[in-house]
Amino acid sequence: MEVTLRIKRFNPELDQKAHFEEYQVEVEPTDRLLDALNEVKWYQDGTLTYRRSCAHGICGSDAMRINGRNRLACKILMKDLGNKITIEPLIGFKIEKDLLVDMEKFFDAYKSVKPYLIADQPPGAGERRQSPEERARFDDTTKCILCAACTTACPVTWTSDDFVGPAAIVNAHRFIFDSRDQGGAERLKILNGGSGVWRCRTIFNCTDACPRDIKVTEAIEQVKRALLYEQV
Amino acid sequence: MAYHRYDAVIVGAGGAGLMAAIQMAGQANIAVVSKLYPPRSHTGAAQGGISAALGNTEEDHWQWHMFDTVKGGDYLVDQDSAEVLAREAIDAVLELEHMGLPFNRTPDGRIDQRRFGGHSRNFGEGPVRRACYAADRTGHMIIQTLYQQGIKHNVNFFDEFHLVDIMFTDDGECCGVIAYEIRTGELHTIHAKTVLIASGGFGRVYKITSNALAGTGDGVALAYRRGIPLMDMEFYQFHPTGLYKLGILVSEAARGEGGIVRNSEGEAFAARYAPTMKDLAPRDMMSRFIYQEVKEGRGIDGKDYVLLDVSHLPPEVIDEKLPDVTDFARVYLGVEPKEEGIPIQPTAHYAMGGLPTNNDGQVLIDPSGTVVPGFYSAGEAACVSVHGANRLGTNSLVDLVVFGRRAGRHMLQEIGTRELATLPDNPTAIAEDEISALLGRSGGERAADIRKAMQETMMDKVSVVRNESGLLEAEKEIADLQDAYKHVSLQDKGKQYNTELLEALELGCMLDCAETIVHGSLAREESRGAHYREDFQTRDDANWLAHSMISRTSSGLQVQKKPVKITMFEPKERSY
Numbered sequence: 041m042e043v044t045l046r047i048k049r050f051n052p053e054l055d056q057k058a059h060f061e062e063y064q065v066e067v068e069p070t071d072r073l074l075d076a077l078n079e080v081k082w083y084q085d086g087t088l089t090y091r092r093s094c095a096h097g098i099c100g101s102d103a104m105r106i107n108g109r110n111r112l113a114c115k116i117l118m119k120d121l122g123n124k125i126t127i128e129p130l131i132g133f134k135i136e137k138d139l140l141v142d143m144e145k146f147f148d149a150y151k152s153v154k155p156y157l158i159a160d161q162p163p164g165a166g167e168r169r170q171s172p173e174e175r176a177r178f179d180d181t182t183k184c185i186l187c188a189a190c191t192t193a194c195p196v197t198w199t200s201d202d203f204v205g206p207a208a209i210v211n212a213h214r215f216i217f218d219s220r221d222q223g224g225a226e227r228l229k230i231l232n233g234g235s236g237v238w239r240c241r242t243i244f245n246c247t248d249a250c251p252r253d254i255k256v257t258e259a260i261e262q263v264k265r266a267l268l269y270e271q272v
Numbered sequence: 273m274a275y276h277r278y279d280a281v282i283v284g285a286g287g288a289g290l291m292a293a294i295q296m297a298g299q300a301n302i303a304v305v306s307k308l309y310p311p312r313s314h315t316g317a318a319q320g321g322i323s324a325a326l327g328n329t330e331e332d333h334w335q336w337h338m339f340d341t342v343k344g345g346d347y348l349v350d351q352d353s354a355e356v357l358a359r360e361a362i363d364a365v366l367e368l369e370h371m372g373l374p375f376n377r378t379p380d381g382r383i384d385q386r387r388f389g390g391h392s393r394n395f396g397e398g399p400v401r402r403a404c405y406a407a408d409r410t411g412h413m414i415i416q417t418l419y420q421q422g423i424k425h426n427v428n429f430f431d432e433f434h435l436v437d438i439m440f441t442d443d444g445e446c447c448g449v450i451a452y453e454i455r456t457g458e459l460h461t462i463h464a465k466t467v468l469i470a471s472g473g474f475g476r477v478y479k480i481t482s483n484a485l486a487g488t489g490d491g492v493a494l495a496y497r498r499g500i501p502l503m504d505m506e507f508y509q510f511h512p513t514g515l516y517k518l519g520i521l522v523s524e525a526a527r528g529e530g531g532i533v534r535n536s537e538g539e540a541f542a543a544r545y546a547p548t549m550k551d552l553a554p555r556d557m558m559s560r561f562i563y564q565e566v567k568e569g570r571g572i573d574g575k576d577y578v579l580l581d582v583s584h585l586p587p588e589v590i591d592e593k594l595p596d597v598t599d600f601a602r603v604y605l606g607v608e609p610k611e612e613g614i615p616i617q618p619t620a621h622y623a624m625g626g627l628p629t630n631n632d633g634q635v636l637i638d639p640s641g642t643v644v645p646g647f648y649s650a651g652e653a654a655c656v657s658v659h660g661a662n663r664l665g666t667n668s669l670v671d672l673v674v675f676g677r678r679a680g681r682h683m684l685q686e687i688g689t690r691e692l693a694t695l696p697d698n699p700t701a702i703a704e705d706e707i708s709a710l711l712g713r714s715g716g717e718r719a720a721d722i723r724k725a726m727q728e729t730m731m732d733k734v735s736v737v738r739n740e741s742g743l744l745e746a747e748k749e750i751a752d753l754q755d756a757y758k759h760v761s762l763q764d765k766g767k768q769y770n771t772e773l774l775e776a777l778e779l780g781c782m783l784d785c786a787e788t789i790v791h792g793s794l795a796r797e798e799s800r801g802a803h804y805r806e807d808f809q810t811r812d813d814a815n816w817l818a819h820s821m822i823s824r825t826s827s828g829l830q831v832q833k834k835p836v837k838i839t840m841f842e843p844k845e846r847s848y
């Protein structure tokens with residue numbers, strides 16, 4: 041089938057501002073949108089710029105706005121997108137070139153919540169024990185691939201510069217609810233601050249956007265409850 | 273041009289590179305250079321598990337793991353290295369747990385373990401539970417955990433910097449790398465006492481592959497251009513269960529949990545070929561079984577695929593232990609694995625070959641094992657060799673953590689004893705010339721056309737089954753494509769985020785990898801592990817119980833043989 045890709049373009053070395061360009065491509069209904077972008081890049085316009093690597097939804101490189109929704113280009117098929125598809129970069133981060141945005145702010149927010157196991161006692165011989173039930177409490181938030189689809193779908197992050205955003209909270213949750221971790225209090229303190237969870241207005245955009253089906257809003261709610269009731 | 277000086281520069285932020293970096297963090301001045309943000313590395317794609325003889329769910333011993341590794345590799349494995357792998361796997365997996373890796377757990381809170389292809393109890397008696405796992409996203413958890421540790425230890429990351437050259441002194445010592453900053457187009461000279469190449473594999477030389485678009489063999493090819501020999505390149509693993517046409521992997525864990533591969537008659541044919549291990553026979557064999565079934569007309573609808581059936585497994589096993597891979601089948605093929613078979617075909621998966629190293633990750637320059645001062649490699653880019661002619665499932669992740677760690681520790685020692693070597697004059701010259709030639713040309717060849725032709729040649733003539741006439745054709749075709757490559761031109765002439773330029777550089781690297789795969793396959797006139805020659809169908813230990821080391825010389829490509837180290841297990845016929 042033939043489809044039209046309407047792609048937002050911006051070349052920092054040539055353009056003052058972004059504009060749309062259209063491309064006609066022949067695709068299979070079962071092709072990924074990423075395949076269609078590659079078709080444009082490889083055979084029509086080599087200047088088209090975006091990130092990608094794994095091509096099957098596990099590396100988090102190619103989140104973008106596709107027909108107005110944040111998705112991974114490699115995890116959505118052409119048959120589900122119609123004949124004319126609008127593709128734009130994520131909102132809220134500086135556009136570097138075409139569909140590629142500056143991710144530094146995103147990774148800085150991630151790093152700010154101490155996303156690593158904090159456990160000061162030496163582990164001793166063998167593994168630390170953890171029951172399947174304890175493990176299950178944070179299973180959902182371990183799935184995050186740091187694609188930024190959630191954070192850039194959140195209206196709060198569009199308007200305020202300092203909100204850590206849903207992805208950082210998801211990754212804090214992953215440790216706060218890990219029975220082996222002792223850094224919960226530190227992280228909760230960070231998330232209780234001005235850039236933390238109280239900025240969330242429970243709009244659920246993040247949950248809708250997550251390509252890993254993480255219950256993002258629920259994770260944020262659990263962190264809020266942990267703050268309110270001081271228990272994890 | 274920017275200049276930096278470090279004790280160590282690590283190229284690649286996958287499992288191998290990060291494991292090495294964590295050993296050195298805080299004790300030496302190090303930099304980690306990666307063309308992708310670290311958590312986007314392909315280690316994150318690994319699904320099924322990482323083996324270690326913990327014996328958490330049933331009796332197991334590292335000697336059994338070592339034996340399986342040697343036998344799985346069709347006796348081309350260096351047994352001293354396999355011993356290191358199997359012994360140190362135990363401690364390395366525990367170290368990952370201590371770093372926070374969320375493994376699945378047994379009811380009593382230990383790391384849970386499951387079955388995997390080729391892993392057996394008591395030297396081949398039957399399957400054993402050895403693979404430690406986190407659902408079917410073990411690699412994702414490894415890359416996340418190691419990246420988190422990198423952040424914790426303040427590792428200095430050069431994110432989105434692309435390696436374009438490796439520097440050596442006239443005396444053959446390594447003295448640093450040249451990296452291209454993707455954001456600005458600037459070249460950086462990174463002068464260092466030690467360099468680790470951990471840039472991963474090169475599955476993208478093939479049309480159907482489980483590898484990321486970034487799996488283009490850059491580090492391997494750049495070292496080869498600088499005169500470092502490559503080892504065992506003819507051994508490229510095809511994984512039996514890639515999604516039809518797409519190559520996306522369905523982990524062996526699906527069969528470890530009880531999945532069965534069936535032909536058009538519904539027959540579970542693996543049992544006919546491998547009566548003991550059945551569907552858990554090693555990958556090289558399973559891929560050939562599928563090839564044979566298709567050739568004999570038992571592919572589905574007469575096509576070149578068969579079905580992986582997990583529909584008989586309890587739904588909760590599918591949801592809890594195989595959530596991602598069954599999701600791939602739903603998303604990409606529209607198939608519901610709880611109800612129907614998943615269309616699969618062999619997919620190019622793993623490079624057993626690469627930069628030859630010793631057990632400390634030091635790169636070797638010749639068959640007698642002379643090391644290149646300051647130069648290291650680990651992970652899929654390296655060939656220790658612990659995988660020999662065919663890697664067992666879960667053993668790559670073990671390789672990353674065990675040998676990544678050893679390389680890091682050895683580099684620390686070398687940093688303490690070695691002076692910084694002097695840089696060559698004009699260190700960026702080669703990279704600059706290459707880049708400006710690509711940017712300067714117009715109206716030439718299109719990189720995509722060359723890449724596609726290479727991928728088809730490699731798939732048709734240098735994959736699961738090979739023969740001399742096909743290989744000779746492939747040799748010529750790759751050489752022609754290398755010529756065409758000299759005329760590639762680009763539309764994007766810019767400096768910032770010129771991903772078209774990067775794809776062209778990657779293509780150049782892949783063509784060099786392809787050259788060595790083809791040549792190695794031609795030279796090796798026997799069948800062993802993943803290398804199967806129709807015209808030499810048996811293993812020839814008298815002539816070929818040896819690694820191949822391939823290098824470019826003034827008189828063309830040269831293959832030298834390096835003896836295999838045998839310590840505990842004499843080569844035997846391999847049956848499952």
Ligand SMILES: Cc1cc2nc3c(=O)[nH]c(=O)nc-3n(C[C@H](O)[C@H](O)[C@H](O)COP(=O)(O)OP(=O)(O)OC[C@H]3O[C@@H](n4cnc5c(N)ncnc54)[C@H](O)[C@@H]3O)c2cc1C
Nearest residue numbers: 284285286287288307315318320435472651652666668669
């Ligand atoms: C789908 C899939 C599933 C797998 N499942 C398993 C499994 O269950 N168990 C198992 O043991 N193995 C598995 N494997 C194999 C294993 O995952 C890989 O072999 C391993 O992860 C490779 O790790 P690495 O650290 O060597 O390289 P990678 O993780 O591939 O990382 C390479 C790094 O090098 C960088 N790099 C590359 N080129 C350049 C350049 N030019 N400049 C700068 N940086 C560069 C990249 O950015 C990246 O950071 C699987 C592989 C695949 C594809």
Ligand code: SF4
Nearest residue numbers: 184185187188190250
């Ligand atoms: S929570 Fe989901 S949407 Fe957000 S960064 Fe992680 S994977 Fe992406």
Ligand code: FES
Nearest residue numbers: 093095099100114
């Ligand atoms: S390319 Fe990896 S998530 Fe899409």
